[in-house]
Amino acid sequence: PYLLTDQGFVNRDELYYPFEERGLQFGDGVYEVIRIYRGNYYLIKEHVERLFRSAKAIKINVPYSKEEMYEKLDELLTKNSVETDAKVYLQLTRGSAPRDHAFPKDVQANLYAYVQDLPRKVEPLQNGVTTITQPDVRWDYCYIKSLNLLPNVMAKQEATEKGAFEAILHRNKKVTEGSSSNVYLVKDGIVYTHPATENILHGCVRMRVVALTTQLGFPFIQAAFSLEDIAEADELFITSSTAEIMPVVKVDDIQVGTGKPGPVTQQLQQAYEKDAKIPQSDSI
């Protein structure tokens, strides 16, 4: 398999980093996870734009222009003959240099991107998933898709140990987002989610959900809801490039709505499949 790097394409076995690499030592970098359906990128523009925004926020120069990035990412799929459902993981760090907190002089950014198979999670998409809640102990710049994921990792592990799919994070009882997803509540046909402030990642799927919800005629309100609101919710769902639009049927010990995926979530799932050009034969 071929990887895209800042030095062009290399074979998977040929990529090595010195142990003094700033992504490894400081988490000094940013990343993207881009979804592919049947060999085609979904929301590629949103992901490339966000990569450049994240990189700028932490003062890393992307080694390619946006135009080059689109071309290289396309080439990555062609070179690997990708025709199935998959994802690309792309990572950009400040580079390799002797360890020092401050930016090293003349350091060159390290970039790599590779493809991994990712079949759709059909069963949970149909039946919903369970979740737990966890305090959001992250920093104030969660809109940057940074490599510093320790709080997210710890929250997801807590969920995994409890047999749950995701940890829903809250700051002072207000739901921000999931450990690796955005979170939405549906009540009386209205969809609520945390506003796109610096306290959440501005999800690419979230951006589409805003548009799809409006297309379907459901009011969309960007206002944070509380943990107490969950008990009164009709529906709850989470979104991400890998989880798509995933119904949530339980939060801690609380059943959401009827305990089954609700009609608003299901209509959004259908609209998503259309938007992502998922063929009928692959639909949930």
Ligand code: PLP
């Ligand atoms: N929020 C967090 C913390 C994430 O890590 C992710 C993605 O993994 C998302 C939200 C969803 O973002 P996207 O829809 O761009 O995949």
